[in-house]
Amino acid sequence: MHWYLDVLKKYAVFQGRARRSEYWFFVLFNFIAIVLLSAVDYALGMSILAPLYVLATFLPSLAVAVRRFHDTGRSGWWVLISLVPVVGSIIFLIFMCIEGEAQANAYGANPKADVSSPVAA
Numbered sequence: 001m002h003w004y005l006d007v008l009k010k011y012a013v014f015q016g017r018a019r020r021s022e023y024w025f026f027v028l029f030n031f032i033a034i035v036l037l038s039a040v041d042y043a044l045g046m047s048i049l050a051p052l053y054v055l056a057t058f059l060p061s062l063a064v065a066v067r068r069f070h071d072t073g074r075s076g077w078w079v080l081i082s083l084v085p086v087v088g089s090i091i092f093l094i095f096m097c098i099e100g101e102a103q104a105n106a107y108g109a110n111p112k113a114d115v116s117s118p119v120a121a
Contacts, residue, residue: 003026003029006022007063007064008057010060011059012060015067015108016067016108016111017071017105017107017108017111018067018068019071019111020071020096022111023064023096026060026064033053034053034054065079066079070105070108072099072101073106073107
């Protein structure tokens with residue numbers, strides 16, 4: 001759950017890098033929320049909660065995808081490839097699944113680096 005909240009805290013932060021787990025847990029919780037809100041909308045006989053939620057989470061979804069591309073060493077502009085029907089979506093999915101660069105790159109330090117290790121004095 002903290003992955004979801006971390007992405008929301010970085011609402012429109014397009015700089016830096018995002019690990020695969022950060023991206024995919026956000027996608028998972030986002031999907032669950034949309035399904036639940038759609039069920040509530042259906043039960044109430046209206047269609048307002050799910051679309052409002054999708055609108056509210058559009059920017060964080062875009063930002064975490066850009067940061068995910070940064071983790072693989074690619075520009076955030078690669079997000080536009082998802083606009084290409086079928087082939088673009090498949091390529092986008094592949095890039096979201098590949099491991100990020102192990103070393104620091106032009107977009108920042110490796111987010112997977114162990115920050116809990118003691119620092120030598």
